[in-house]
Amino acid sequence: MKVYLLILSLFFCGISFAQNTITGSVTDSKNESIPGANIIVVGDQSGASADFDGSFTLKTDVKPPFTIKVSAVGYQSKTINVTSASQKISVVLSDEENKLDEIVVSASRTPERVIESPVTIERMGIQEIRNTTAPTFYDGLENLKEVHFNTSSISFKSINTRGFASVANTRFMQLVDGMDNSSPALNFVLGNLIGVSDIDVANVELLPGASSALYGANAFNGILFMNSKSPFTNEGISTYFKYGQTNQDAAGTNDYVDFGLRAAKAFTKHFAMKANFTFTRATEWIAADQRSMTGGSVGHANNQNYDGLNLYGDEVTTFISNVGQVSRTGYREQDLTDNKVKNIKGDFSFHFKPWANDTEIIAQYKVGLGSTIYQGANRYALKDFIMQQGKIEVKGKNFFARVYATTEDAGNSYDMRFAAWNVNRAAKSDTEWFTNYATAYQLSGAVMGTNATESAAIARNYADYNKLPAALVPLPQFATAPTGKPRFEPGSAQFNQALAKVVANPDLTQGAKFIDQSKLYHSDVNYNFKDMVDFAEIQVGGSWRKYIMNSDGTIFTDYDGPIDYKEYGAYTQLTKKLLDDRLKFTGSVRYDKSQNFDGNLSPRLSLVYSAGESKRHNFRVSYQTGFRNPTTQDQYIGLDLGPFALIGSAEENLDRFQETQPVSPAGQALPGNGATVNLSGRNAYENAYTVASVQAFGASGNTADLQVANIGLVKPEEVQAFEVGYRSVVQNDLSIDINAYYNIYNDFMNTARVISPYYGTAGTDSTDPAVQLSYAALALGDRRVYQVYTNTTAEISSLGFGVGLSKKVYKDFELGVNYNYAQFDFDQSEDPSFIAGFNTPKHRIKGSIGNSNVTKNLGFNLNVRWNTEYLWQSSFGDGMIPENTVLDAQVNYAFPKLKSVLKVGATNLFGKDYLQVIGAGAIGQQWFASWTINP
Template sequence: MEKLSVFRFILIMSLVFNVNFLLAQNSISGTIVDAEEGVAIYGASVFILGTTNGSATDFDGNFTITTYGDLPIKIEVSSLGYTSQIIDVTSADQNLSIQLELGSDFLDEVIISASRRPEKIVDAPASVSVISARKIANSSEAIDPIRHLMNVPGVTVANYTANSMNIEMRSGNGLLGTAVLPLLDYRIISTPAARSNFSYQYGLTNLDLERIEVIRGTNSALYGPGVEGGVVHFITKKAIDHPGTSAELYTGELRSRGLAVRHAYANESKTFGYKINVKYNEGADFGLDPVEDAERISSFYTKIVQPIIKNKVVDATQSGSPLIGMDYLDPDRDGNPLASEYQNLAMNAHFEFRPNENTTATLSGGYSDAGGLAIQDQGYFYNQGIDYWAHARVTSGNLFAQVSYNTNDGGSPQDPTFLYETGNRVVGKREFFVANAQYDLDVPSFLDSKFNFGIDYQDTASDSEYTLYGRNEDNDPYNITGVYAQGQSKLSENLTMTYAARLDKYNFIDEAAFAPKLALVYKLNESNSIRASYSVGTYGASSLEAYIDFPVQTLSAGQLDVWLSGQIEPHIFDQNAQIEVTGAGAYVPGGYYIPRTETSLEYSHLYNITKGLTLPGISAQLGANAALAPLVAPIEAFFNTYAGPAGTTGQIRGFNIFNSSETMSELTDVGSAQIATIDNFEIGYKGRIGKKLSLGVDFYYAARKGFTEFTGVGPTYMLTGGDLVGTWPTTVGQDLISDPGMQAAAAGYVQAAYAGAGLPASGLPAATSIALGLPSSGLALLLAPDGALPPSNLATLGLLNLISGQVAGGFTQAGQLLDGEINPLAFGAISSNRAPNDGVTHISSGYRQYPNVTRSHWGADVSAEYYHNENLSLWANYSHVSQNQWIPGEANDDDLPFPSYLNTPMNKYRGGFRFNADNVRASLSYQYDTAFFSNFGAGLGGDTPERHTFDGNIGFQIIDGVFFDIQATNLLDREYRQYPGLPIIGRRVLFKTTINF
C-alpha cells in the first residue's frame, strides 16, 4: 500500500508539472566575481528575494535563474566570506556582472533546516553552522563526507574505522545509535530500525554536495522524537543550477581506491534537469592490535552459521547451518576474523522540475551495495546489504510535500550480516516509509508573522526471519505520527519571537510525545544577533530497542548466553526464583537451582548435580564384581536417602554481566517503553566584528529526564575461590561407610564369606592363605597386601575403605567434568519471564527504565573565523561540557541510581587555516580532545587518552578543469582509538584527481 501511494503521488505531480510548463518564463543570467581580484566566486548563492527559487554559481562564477513572475524582481547574492548584496533586475537581458566585497557575512547565507523554511543564519532561532561547497572542495576527506563535520563546534565524528563512523552532538555519544537526525535533501538517511548511521551506504560524494547545514541542540519541536542532539542536513547540487560532468579518482594508503562521477543536465529553459551519481570505493580498514587485543580477537567466532529457529527464537542448544568460514572472514590469513577491508558501491538518479518560480519538484532514487564493521554495546558485528530508496518532493507556493521509501535486504546467506560474539547470522531486512506535508502561511498584519503547519508519518517494517526479533517477529509494527506548528512574530523592529510545538504518537507507547519551543532573536544590526531559547527534546525506543528478542552473546554454546529482550513488554521476575546453575542441565534434566540466599556453594549441590549420572556407574562397577554385587543394594539404599556431604566452598556473588564490579542481588522488574525528554535552555550570539572576523558563542543547559539503560536486568552469579573437585567426593565416600546400615551390611557380608569358606574369624597367616589359594578366590579383595587373611573385623573395615574409594573416585571424575562445564565467572543466573525456557541458562539483558531520574549539565560552543583576504582564512573553535560522568555517591551525581557517562571529553579544541587561490588550495586542521572516561557494554570503553591529530590538504590545478589534491587524515600518524576496545586509527594519505568536463 505504501509503494502504491508513492507512485500515485508521482503521477499526480507529473500531471501538475505538464500544466505548469505552459506558463511563460524569464531566464536571468549573470556572473559573480571578487571585487578586488576579479576572479570568479564558485558556489555563491543567488535567490529571488522572498522565494525559495535560487541557484548557485559554477566554477566560472556563472549562474542562471528562471522565473515565471513579472519583472522587475530583486535577487540576493551571498557567499561565505563576502558581504551579500540585493540587486534589482528589471529585464531578462540585463547585464548582471556582480562584484562582491570581502567580508565575513556568512550570516547572510540562507539556511533551511533550522526552521524548516528559508532564513538567514543571523535570523535563525538555533545554533547553526554551514559547511560551504568551497570548504568541502578544500578538505582532507575524499571518501566519506561525514568527516567534513569533524571540525564543526559541538559535533563529534566518531571514527570507528576507516569505513565506519557515527555522528553525535550535545546529548552524549553512543556506539550504534545516534541522537542526531541526518538528512539528505530533506530525506532521512539514518537506519530507522536502530537510529544508526551506516554512512558507507549513503552514497554521498564531494562532487555533488552544495553545503552541509548543522543545527545543534534539541529539534523535536519540528522534527519529532529522536532529535535530541541536533540535525545534519546534506544538501546536494541541483541539476538545473549545476549542469555538467565531473569526476574524481583517488588512491593511497591502506590500499584505498575510489571513483566518483557526477553527470547533470539542464534544458535551456531551466525547467527540467537530471543528474546521475556513481560512487565506488574500496580499501583496507583499521583494525585491532593482534597482541594487545588478543583476548577479544580470540572471542570472535571463526565460522558464521544460519541459526536454527525453534518456537520462533534462535535455538541456543543447536549449532546452525554453516554459511561462511575463515576463507571469507580472514582473507589476509592473519588469524583475525574481524573484517579488514571494505568495498562499497552506490549510485543514484534525480529528475528535477521547475515549471515556475513557485513550483519545484524532484523525483529521485538510488541503490547501494555496501558493508562495514559496526559496534554496539553488545560487541562487534558486520553489517551489509543491498539498499534501495526512492524520494519524491514538491514545493508549490506555500505547500511543501514529500514521500520517501527505503528498503534494505539486510544481507544474504552468501554475504550475511552477523555478530562476531555469537557467530550467528542476523537478518536485517527493513523498510522505511515517510510522508511529510507542510504549509507556510505569512500573516503580515499580525506582527509580520510567519507560520508553518505540518504533519509527518513514519512507518518502519522489519523482517529478521526470527533471528533478531524472535517471538515478536509476527507482531512488530513501528510507526510515528506527528503534527507540528511554528510561528515567528516580530515583537519589535529588532526582536523576533519563534514559538513551536509538536505532538507525536508512537503506536506502541500509550503516552504522546510533546515538544514545545520558544526562542527570542534580537538583531543588534544586520550582521549581529543574540538569541535565547527554551526547547524540549523527546525520544523513545527505536524499533530494534522495542522488539529485539535474541541471544546477543554466546558465553558457552548450548549452555549459557546473554538474552536481550526489547522494551515492548516488561521484564517480570519471580521473587521466589532460585539461581540456575550453568551447565547443570547436562546432568539434571530441567537444570539445577540453588537458593538465592546462599553466599557459599554447599557441597551437597555438587553431589546432587552429579549423582544422577554418577551413581548408576558406581552401582554397575560394583555389581560387575561378583564378590561385591551383594553390597550394591545397601549402597543404593544409602544413597536413596542421602542429602549430600556437609561443608561449603567459595563465595557466590551476584553481579551485572556488563559491569562485574556492580553487585546485583535483588530481582527488580523492568518496565516497558516510555517517552523521555531533554529540557534545553540556550543563549547565543552570532555576528561579525569588523569586516573580517565572524564569531559565534553559545551557552546551553541540558536536563535529561527519563533514562533507558542497556544493561543486565537479571543477576549473574560468580563463584570465586570454589573447589569443585577436591574434598567433597572423599566426604561422600566417607559418609557412605560411616552409615551404620552400611557398616552392618559390610560386616554381615564378611562374616558370611568367612563362614561359607570355613575360615576362622581370626584370620590366617599369609603362607596359609596363599597355600589355600585365597588370592585367586572371591575373597581376594579382603586380603592384606601380603596375601594374609585379616581378622573379619579388619576385613570389614578394609572392604568399607575400598567401597569408599571407588565411590569417591566416581564422584571425583564427575566433579572434574562439572568443573569443565561450569564457568566460575558466570556460575549461574536468574532469568526474567522474557527469556526462553529451553534448557539453556539465559542471562537476562534489556533496557532498564528510570522515568523519574534527571541528569543535567551545561556546555558552551565557541567558533571564530578570520578572513585575512579573499584567499586566506584562519579559524578556531572550542567546545566544553561542565560534566561528563555521574557517579552515585559523588557530590555532583544528580542523585542518579546508576553511573552515567556522556562518553565525550570535557574540552575539545579545533583550529586551522584554509587557503584558496586561482590554481592552488590548501588547508590544515588540528584537533585536540582532553582525556575522559567512556563506558559501554561488552568490555568496550574505559580511560580514553587525550588526542592530538592533524588533517591536511594541498591541491593545485594541473590544467584547466583538472585539480590534483594530496589529502591526509591523522597526518602525523598519532595512533588512537575512538574508545578503548575499538580499532586503532592511524594515518591515511590519499591522492585525488578531480576533473570538471
C-alpha cells in the same frame, strides 16, 4: 544499470529547446573567481551556479531585456541588466564579512540568517566543501564546532553532538534532501553510505541540540541536513577521481580509491533530470586490541581465561574443578573478515516545475550498497548490504509535502563473534574441548609434575590440536583419540571452508549470518502562512511513520512473520518580530504519538535580540524539549548472544521471546525440575536479580546480598534544554559565536544486565520455598544473563559551552579557532547499574588556517583537532580513550582551461594511530590526491 544508461542517454541526446543562453563570469575585487556564486533571473525560476573558475551559463525562456541577481556567501549581492542574449556578462562582487548572514532553513523550517537563528547552528557551503582537508565532505564535518566523531570503520563514522552517543547513535537524526536515512531496523545512521556525493552536495546544516519541537522523536541530541544541488541551476557532467593510501600499524599500507560522476540537465524551464554514481574502495582500520576483558595477562600463555577485546571465540568459557575458569582459543578479527571496505552509491531524480510559480515536483530514487564494519553489542561484518530510498515530493515557496520509503537488505552480513564460536565448534564441540583440557591439565601435573602455567599450556595444546607430550601418550585416558578435529588455522582450507559455511547460516547455534529486510514508510507536510497572515509567521505541519521489522527471527522476535508499528506527530510554530525588528520571538509545540506509548508534547520558546546600530550584536536564549521513542531494538529485539541474551521490552515481546536451556545434573535432582527449562522474556523483566548482587552472593554465600532487579518496561526519554548564545562580527572581520547549554534528562533510556534463575522465584523472603529454590539455582549455575532495556530512575544532567572565532589575519588568510567544553552529572547511588555512555571529551580545541587564493588558482587549508582523554562505555566494551592531536592538510590548484581542480591532502599528518571507539580499529594516516572536473 539499464536504468542508469537510459537516463544518461537522455542527457546526451540532441534535443534542443528555444532558450536564451547567457554566459559570464563572477570574480571578486582582486579578479579572483568566486565558485558557487548564485545567478537568478529576477521574477523567474531560471538560475545557474558559477563553477570553480567563476564562469556560468544561464539558460532561460525569458527574452531580454531582464535583470539577473548575483550573490555569494561573503560578498555583497549585485543586480545586472541583460539587454541581449549575446551579451557577455562580467560581474565583480565586493567583499563583505557576512558569514552570519548566510541563509539557513533547518533551525526554524523557514529561511533566515544564521545570525538570527534561535539555536546554535553550524553550516558548510560550497566553498567550505571545496576547501575541506578530509578525503570527503562528510569526513570534514569533524572539523565543525560541536562535532565529535565515533569511528567504527573507515567508511562508517557516527556524528556525536552533546554526548550520550555510541557508534549506534540513535539520539541523532540525519536528513538527506528531507529523507531520514537511518536504518529501518537499527534506527541509526550508517554514516554517508547512502547519502550525497561530494560533487552533488550543495550545503550542510547541523543543529547540535534538541530539535523535537519541529522534527519529532529522534531529533534528540542533534540533527544533520544534507542538501543536494538542483539540476535546474547546476547542469552538466561533473566527475572526480581520488587515489591515495592508508597506513595503520595493524593493516600496513593500502590503496584508497574514490570515484564519482554527476550528470544533470534542465531540458526546459519545466523539466530537469539528475543522476549520480560514486564508488569507494579501501582497506579497513583493522581492530587489533588484545587487552583482556576478563582481567589478567594478555594471551593464554599466562591467562587460561583470557578474553581478548578483538579476539572472538575466547568468550566461550567454563569453570573446571581444580583448574579454574578456562576459555577456548579465539580468532583475531582480521582472520574473520577480508577487511575490505566498499561503497557504491547511486541516485537519480526527475524534477518538474509545471507552472510559472516556484512549485516543484520531485521523484527521487537512492541506493547504497557495499561492505563495512558496524559495532554494537558485537562486531558485525556488513557484507553486500543494500539500502534503498524512494521519494515523491511537492514543494513550493511556502509548503512541502513528501512521502518516501526506506528498505534494506543485510545481504551476506554476519556477526564475527558467532562466526568464531561456530568455526571452533565445527572442529570440536565445547563439551569435548573442555573435557580434553581438563583431562590433560590434571594428568600433566600428576604425571609430569608441571606447574599451573605449564599444565595450562599442555592442556590447551591438547584441546586445540590433539597433541600431547610423550610422557602422557601411553596413559589409558588418551588411548582413544578425540573425535574432534584439530583447531582450524586461519587461512587454511579447513578454516576457509568452515567460515564460509558458518557465515551463510542464520541459525546462531551453528552459524553467524543475520537477516534483515526491514522497511520504513514516512510522510510529512508543512505549510507556512506568511503570505496569508500579516501579524506573524505561522507554520503548521505533521508526519506519519510505519516501521516493518523483518529479520526472520535472527534479530527480532519476528519468528512468525514481520512486526510493524506506527508513529505520528503534528506541530505548529509562530514567529514574530518586535521592537523595530530587533526582537525575534519564536514559539513552537509538537505532539507525537507512538503506537506502543503515550503521546509527548515538545514545546520550544526562543528570543533573539539584535543590538547595536547595525544590529550586528545578536543575543539569543531558548528553552526547548526533546524526546526519543524506544527504538525497534529497544522494543522487539530477541537475540541470544551466548553469554547473555538481548530482550526488548515491548509488552508483547516478553511472550514472543522463548528459549530452552539445559538444567545441571544437580538441578535436575531437585523436586519439580527436568532436564531442560523453558524461559521467556518475562524471566528477564519479572524474575531476576541484579548482576552485582549475584556476584556478591557468589563471593560470600550470603543470601542477604541478593537484590531483586525491579525492571520497568521501557518508555520514551525526555530532555529539557536551556541555551544562551551570542553572535556578532566586530572590527569588520572578526566573527564571534558563543553558546552555552544545560540539559536535564528524564527517564533516560538505559540497558541493564540481570540474572534470572532457571527455577524458583526471585525474592528476598528466605522462608519462601520458591525463593529458596531460586537461591539453589544461582548456586548451581542454573541461571541466565539477560540484557534488558529500561529507563533509569536517576536524574541526569549535562552542560557545555563553546566559543568560535574566525578572522582574516593577513590578506586573504583565514584563521579560525573554537573550543568546546562538555560534561554530565548524575548520582550513581540512585541507580547503581546505570551506564551513562557519555563518550565525549570534556575539552576539545579545533583550529584552522587557510587561503583559497594564496596565488592565482592556488589554495590551501590546514586543520588541527585536540581532545582530552575520556571514558568510553558501550555494550561491546569499556575503556579510556587517550588524549590525541590530529593534523589534516590540503593544497589545491585550479586549471581554468581544463575546468578542473587538483587537490592533494593528508589526514592525521605526522600522527600516531589513535582511537575513538573502544573495540574499533585505531585510526591511521590517509593521504589522497583528487582530480575534479566541473565544467
